[in-house]
Structure formats: C-alpha cells, structure tokens
Amino acid sequence: MGRKMKKNTEHLVIICFLIMINSCLGRFVVEKNSLKVTSPSNLKGIYECAIGNFGVPQYGGAMGGIVVFPKSNQKGCKPFSDDEITFKPKPGGLPVFLLVERGECFFTLKSWHAQNAGAAAVLVADDRIEPLITMDTPEEGTSEEDYVRNITIPSALISKTFGDKLKKSLSKGEIVKINLDWRETVPHPDDRVEYEFWTNSNDECGPKCDAQIDFVKNFKGAAQILEKAGYTQFTPRYITWYCPEAFILSKQCTSQCINHGRYCAPDPEQDFTVGYDGKDVVLQNLRQACLFKVAKENGKPWLWWDYVSDFAIRCPMKQKKYTKECADQVIKSLAPKKPVPEMTCVDVKKVDKCIGDPEADVENPVLKAEQEAQIGHGSRGDVTILPTLVVNNRQYRGKLVKNAVLKAICAGFEETTEPSLCLTPDVETNQCLENNGGCWQDKASNLTACRVSTTTLAYSSGHLHCQINNGGCWKDTRGGRTYSACVDEHTHGCKCPPGFKGDGIHCEDVDECKEKVACQCPECKCKNTWGSYECSCSNGLLYMHEHDMCIGNGNGGSGWGFAWMFILALGTVGLGGFAFYKYRIRRYMDSEIRAIMAQYMPLDNQVEITTHILGEEN
Known part of the structure; x- marks a missing residue:
C-alpha cells in the first residue's frame, strides 16, 4: 500500500511540475456572451456572463425567458421535487431561467437538477467578488461524470453584484425578463471558418476519452463535407508538456517523454508499472499530427478524420494494439481500392520521416509548433481544457457533441454565407420552438406573435407563422413544384396563390385556357399546366409572352x-x-x-485585454 502511494505521489509531483511550468507562460480567457435585462426598468441593461464548459450553448442564437429563484434548495445541490416545485413554463409563458447560488456542489450538478425540473437555462450567481470564471466539468474519476453528458441546457456564471440585484428584485415580486444572446460570441470575419480541434490519442482517460472518440466518429461526416467544399479550414492540435531539466533522467520523465524531456504526456493508467506509458501517447499524437501534415500536402486534409476514427476502433489500448504496426495498417487502409495516379494517398514513409527519432536530443518541428500554438495570442487565451475547439480564434465552450459543435462553427459564418448544413433544424437556434417563445399564439389558426430573426431577437405579430403546420393553409407539391396559400407577411392569413382558386384552406388549379385569361391571339395555342399555363404559336411563329401575341408572317423573312x-x-x-x-x-x-470608416476609425487604437482564471466548484 505504501509503495503504491509513493508511486502515485511521484507521478503527481512530476505532473504538477509539468502543468505549472506550462500554465505560467500565458493566460486563460473566459469566453462570454451577453445577458440583456428587459424588465423591470430599474434593472434594464446589458450584463456579461461566462459560458459554462458543459451543456449546449446556443451559439449563433438567443433565448428569452424569466428568472426564477427557488425558495428552498437555492444552491441547486439537491433534486427539485415535482411535488415541491417545477420550472416548466406555463402554457403561453416564457421559458424559465433558474437562478442558483454558487457553492457546496459541482456546477454541473446544479444544471442537471435544474434541467430535470424543467428549466431552460441556468444562471449561477457567484458567491464572491471576483472576475468571471469558466464553470468546468468535474475532475476525472468522480461519480459526477455519469450525468454530465446528458446536460443539454445552457448555463452561465454571473457576478455576485448582479446576482444580488436579481435576487432583490425577485424578492419584491417583480417579474425579471432577460435575453441570453450568443450571436456575437464567435466572430465571423469572412465566408470561411477556421477551427482547431484540441485532442489527444489517449483512450484510457475515462468518460472524457469516450466522449472524444464518439465525437470524432459522429462529427467526421459533417467535418469532411465542410472541408471538401472549402467552407472550413480545419487543424488538429495536441497539447504536450515538457519535463523540468532537473528531472529529465528520472524514471517518470523517461517513461513519459520523448526527445530528452522536451515533449511529454501523463501516463494513461497513472501507473508507471502497467500498460502504456506517456511517451506512447506522445508518439501517437505526433503520428496523427504528421499524418494530417502529409495528407494536407496531398490536398486531402480530411483523411485525418478517417484515420483517427479507424485507429480508435482497431488499435485500442485495452486490446494491447496501441502500436506503430497497427497505426501503419490503418494508414495503408486509407488508400483507394484501385489506385489512380492523381489520387495520392498518405505515404507511411513520409509520416515516419515527419516523426523523426524520438530518442534524439533535438527539437521536433511539429511538436514544437504544437507547444507554441497552445499559448494564446490576442483575444484567445491559452488552451488548457481538453478536449476543446477553437473557432475563428475563440475557444468553444460546451458539450463535445456533433450538433453543439456545429452550432459554434456555423455561428462563425457571415450571414447568408453559411452552408446548407448550417440551416438544418438541429443546428439553427429557434426560440419559438420552446413554448412558442412565451409569445401569443392562436392554435386554431396557427397564428403566432413569435418571430425568429438572425440579426435581432424580436417578436412581431404574424411573422413566420407559416413554419408551424403551414399556418393551417393549403399546400401541395407536384412534379417538383410546390405551391402554398400561407401568407407570411403583415397581412398574414391564407390566400390561394396565382394560378389557383379557393378559400386558402382548399385550393384548386385554374384552367387559364378554358377561362380565356391567356393565349388570346388568333394564332395562339394554349396548354393548361398545374398552377400555370403554356402558350405557343402555329405556323412557326414566335410567341411574345409579355404582349400575348405571335409575331412573324410564316414566310421566314x-x-x-x-x-x-x-x-x-x-x-x-x-x-x-x-x-x-x-x-x-x-x-x-x-x-x-x-x-x-469615419465613425469607427478612432476606435482602432483601443485594445481591450481581459484576464481571468479557470474555476471549478467543489
């Protein structure tokens, strides 16, 4: 027992050295979104809040709701009993944003209990005066990890000062309405999104590793579609540490590092005597980075997704297949079944050359670049959370799942430049789908006062009611052509489109030929079609649609x-x-x-740099 504790202590000491040296080089940046209070009047204004590193932030969208502070269980560390309280919105009411206090339990547990009670989002009020921090997930190995994957609502940390104001207003019986806005969280400078996926090849780190592997498998298709079409520029990244010079020759460093302590990774099992070592992880990280480098040089950077997902399936640590031989077989399998000269695949020899000699006392250019990329520049802080993404130089916060990540990537596109993949219902943020956004709705006629806008969160009577059951109006498709009687403008209602007649609930085709509304010239021939008509001329004459006439005398001159x-x-x-x-x-x-330019040029010299710290509730 004492020997095992000594080994673990030695392991923790060396890892602490690695982490401390690395983290002192830069800073951690808290990613924020804006919170706007719309009522009561004494609280109106825009406030900052820090995005939690779990759940599903609504990147690219906004949510409106009312704040509720529970009378009991105010820290949210216990489940909210259905008999005592529920935070599900009443019919026609706004979604509930549950306000809880920081302390006593993990941030994730507070969100989990709030979600189970029907809350649409969670606001955690800080219990101390300090800069905003990022609420993170529990440490590895805790029982709390089981539910974290299932959290789907967004969360945010607010300052103690703002939290006290909210509680004071609510204690007076005032209704506090707010909008959470994530639309400017990710910058969108052009029509291409650049993103980095900070990952690790280790598959023995528990639920986080399992979630990471599942994400790569599920996201692969979307990532390759975006990359092949030129919508994105993707780069995989790997965090490495280095060993303090005084410990380079120690057993810990020699088993965890390559290139004489320059590039290290923690032992996968946290036990130096069994299984794979940290240096095995570093080598596989390097192999994945080199494969991407070679594939990118060949114009096929998306092959990285195929390799990583296949390696996780075919070469797991538990089956003792986490080896170079297994990796080489996966790389060779990326080649097309029938090689074509112009279809170059990844050359194993080029990958090996990129990896170099891990025992040499020299720098590896690929891993050196990874260490430099880890240090933040400008608005982006150091990358210290794994796994994570950096989208357009902003660090992603939230659950590592396909649709949540797609929301963040799609939020990085300039409006109207986003690919069709970003316009699917799973990715678009539509607050009107949640209890109709708390707005007026006439279910009999399917009219609603809720409107979704990509530029502003607004509510306007009648807009977009056609998205709900086509507004209760007639709609039909034939021959690839669709007609609808729903009017989605200020004069909302049902009206048969041109070419049809009826009351808007039922419409039928108008036979323009029989009713003599078209093709009336003597030489004209009329043919009725569904929703329209076709006109032609006899004797080889040319039909002029604008003037409903045939021109030419048939003699050709x-x-x-x-x-x-x-x-x-x-x-x-x-x-x-x-x-x-x-x-x-x-x-x-x-x-x-x-x-x-005249308005904004004076702002060019104003640079805002905000430094914050990472925090986790215990």
Whole structure:
C-alpha cells in the first residue's frame, strides 16, 4: 500500500511540475456572451456572463425567458421535487431561467437538477467578488461524470453584484425578463471558418476519452463535407508538456517523454508499472499530427478524420494494439481500392520521416509548433481544457457533441454565407420552438406573435407563422413544384396563390385556357399546366409572352427580322438601365463605406485585454 502511494505521489509531483511550468507562460480567457435585462426598468441593461464548459450553448442564437429563484434548495445541490416545485413554463409563458447560488456542489450538478425540473437555462450567481470564471466539468474519476453528458441546457456564471440585484428584485415580486444572446460570441470575419480541434490519442482517460472518440466518429461526416467544399479550414492540435531539466533522467520523465524531456504526456493508467506509458501517447499524437501534415500536402486534409476514427476502433489500448504496426495498417487502409495516379494517398514513409527519432536530443518541428500554438495570442487565451475547439480564434465552450459543435462553427459564418448544413433544424437556434417563445399564439389558426430573426431577437405579430403546420393553409407539391396559400407577411392569413382558386384552406388549379385569361391571339395555342399555363404559336411563329401575341408572317423573312430587331432594342434598353443602376449603387456604397470608416476609425487604437482564471466548484 505504501509503495503504491509513493508511486502515485511521484507521478503527481512530476505532473504538477509539468502543468505549472506550462500554465505560467500565458493566460486563460473566459469566453462570454451577453445577458440583456428587459424588465423591470430599474434593472434594464446589458450584463456579461461566462459560458459554462458543459451543456449546449446556443451559439449563433438567443433565448428569452424569466428568472426564477427557488425558495428552498437555492444552491441547486439537491433534486427539485415535482411535488415541491417545477420550472416548466406555463402554457403561453416564457421559458424559465433558474437562478442558483454558487457553492457546496459541482456546477454541473446544479444544471442537471435544474434541467430535470424543467428549466431552460441556468444562471449561477457567484458567491464572491471576483472576475468571471469558466464553470468546468468535474475532475476525472468522480461519480459526477455519469450525468454530465446528458446536460443539454445552457448555463452561465454571473457576478455576485448582479446576482444580488436579481435576487432583490425577485424578492419584491417583480417579474425579471432577460435575453441570453450568443450571436456575437464567435466572430465571423469572412465566408470561411477556421477551427482547431484540441485532442489527444489517449483512450484510457475515462468518460472524457469516450466522449472524444464518439465525437470524432459522429462529427467526421459533417467535418469532411465542410472541408471538401472549402467552407472550413480545419487543424488538429495536441497539447504536450515538457519535463523540468532537473528531472529529465528520472524514471517518470523517461517513461513519459520523448526527445530528452522536451515533449511529454501523463501516463494513461497513472501507473508507471502497467500498460502504456506517456511517451506512447506522445508518439501517437505526433503520428496523427504528421499524418494530417502529409495528407494536407496531398490536398486531402480530411483523411485525418478517417484515420483517427479507424485507429480508435482497431488499435485500442485495452486490446494491447496501441502500436506503430497497427497505426501503419490503418494508414495503408486509407488508400483507394484501385489506385489512380492523381489520387495520392498518405505515404507511411513520409509520416515516419515527419516523426523523426524520438530518442534524439533535438527539437521536433511539429511538436514544437504544437507547444507554441497552445499559448494564446490576442483575444484567445491559452488552451488548457481538453478536449476543446477553437473557432475563428475563440475557444468553444460546451458539450463535445456533433450538433453543439456545429452550432459554434456555423455561428462563425457571415450571414447568408453559411452552408446548407448550417440551416438544418438541429443546428439553427429557434426560440419559438420552446413554448412558442412565451409569445401569443392562436392554435386554431396557427397564428403566432413569435418571430425568429438572425440579426435581432424580436417578436412581431404574424411573422413566420407559416413554419408551424403551414399556418393551417393549403399546400401541395407536384412534379417538383410546390405551391402554398400561407401568407407570411403583415397581412398574414391564407390566400390561394396565382394560378389557383379557393378559400386558402382548399385550393384548386385554374384552367387559364378554358377561362380565356391567356393565349388570346388568333394564332395562339394554349396548354393548361398545374398552377400555370403554356402558350405557343402555329405556323412557326414566335410567341411574345409579355404582349400575348405571335409575331412573324410564316414566310421566314421580314417577320423574324422584326422579331430580332424588337429583342435587340429591349436588350439595349436593359443594358443601359443596368449600367445606370450599377453607377448609382456604387456611389451609394462608397458613401456608406466612408461614413462607417469615419465613425469607427478612432476606435482602432483601443485594445481591450481581459484576464481571468479557470474555476471549478467543489
């Protein structure tokens, strides 16, 4: 027993050295979103809150709700009994944001209890005056890890000062309404998102490793689609530590490090006498980084996802297959079944050359670059949480699952430039789906006052009611063409579209040919189609739809000449109009740009640098 404790103590001492040296080089940045109080009037304003590193933050969207502070169990460390209280919104009411106090238990446990009681989000009020911190998940090896994966609601830490104001207002019986806004959390400078996935090849670190492997498998398809289409630029990253010079020759460092203590990783089993060592993890991390480097040089960086997911399945530590031989077999399997000259695959020899000699007393350029990338620059702090992502130079906070990560990546696109993958119901944030956003709704006619906007959280009568059961109006699809009677503008209601007749609830096709509303010229031939009609001319004449007439005399000469002269004249007028339009637009844009630059140029020299610390509730 004493020998085992001594080994564990030695292990912890050396790891503490590694972590302390690494963390002192830079800083940890707390990622924030804005919280806007809309009522009561004495609390109106915008406040900062720190995004929790669990649950599903609604990146790219916003949520509206009312704040509730429980009369008992105010720290949220015990389950909320259904008999005592529920935080599910009443019909037609706003979602509930549960306010709890910090202390006594893990942040995640507070969120878990709130979620089970029906809360839509959790606000944790700090219990001390300090800068905002990031609420993290429990340490590895605790029983609390079992439920963390199942937390789906967002959470945020607010300052003690703001929390006290909320509690005071609620104690007076006032209704506190707030909006949580994540839309500007991820910057979107252009039409391509650059993101890094900070990961590790270790598969013996418990639930975190299992979640990481599951994420790679589930996210692989989406990642490869985005990368192949040029929507994203992805880079895998690996955290490494280095050994203090005084310990380089110790058993701990020689078993955990390569290249004479320059690049290290913790022992997977936290026991130096069994299983794989930390240096095995470092070598596999390096192999994955080198595979990405070679695949990227060949124009196929997305092969990294195939390799990592296949390696996790075929080469696990538990089966003693976490080896170079197994890794090489996985790399070779990435080649196409029928090699084609232009389809270059990953060359194992190039990967080995990139890895180099792990026993040499020299720097490895790939791992050195990884260590440098770990240190934060500008608005991005040091990467100290694993696994995680950095999206457009902002660190992701939240659960490592496909849809949650996609929300963050999609939030990095400029509006209207996002790929179709970002417009699916699973990814788009729609607060109207949660109890209709707490807005007015007429279920009989499917009219609603809730409106989702990509630029502002707003509510407007009648807008977007067609998204709910098509507003109760007629809708039909034939031959790949869809018509709807739902009107989604200020004059909301049901109205049959042109080409159809009825009351809007039931519509039928209008036969324009029988009702003599089209193709009325003597030479015209009319053919009815679903929702429209087609006109043609007899004797080889040309039908002019705008004028409902046939031109030409059938002899092929003067008639066609007139037609072409007519078309040419229309084209000339159109080009002239376009040129004038372009000139006006250009002058307008120039003036707008000058106005914007004049307004914001004075701000260029103002740089805001905020430093915070990482915290976890115990």
